[in-house]
Amino acid sequence: xxxxxxxxTFDAEFIREIDRLVEEHHFQNRSQAIRxxxxxxxxxxxxxxxxxxxxxxxPQYEKVFAEEGFAEDMSQLPEY
Numbered sequence: 001x002x003x004x005x006x007x008x009t010f011d012a013e014f015i016r017e018i019d020r021l022v023e024e025h026h027f028q029n030r031s032q033a034i035r036x037x038x039x040x041x042x043x044x045x046x047x048x049x050x051x052x053x054x055x056x057x058x059p060q061y062e063k064v065f066a067e068e069g070f071a072e073d074m075s076q077l078p079e080y
Contacts, residue, residue: 008034 010018018033027033 015030018027018030021027021033022029027036
């Protein structure tokens with residue numbers, strides 16, 4: 001995956017905080033710190049989206065749907 005340069009603007013306090021993290025060797029440089037933060041936020045948004053979509057499911061309907069044909073399948077299993 002290729003990389004592209006972009007320009008972003010931050011408050012001075014935010015930049016000082018990033019620089020402090022770089023100085024403390026949490027990140028190699030500002031770019032890595034910002035990249036990691038954006039990646040983490042994107043991953044969190046994806047997880048939240050999955051949670052939201054799952055919340056739309058009707059548990060009773062899903063249970064009936066999952067168990068549909070289950071009794072018939074059980075009768076075909078060998079007895080132990």
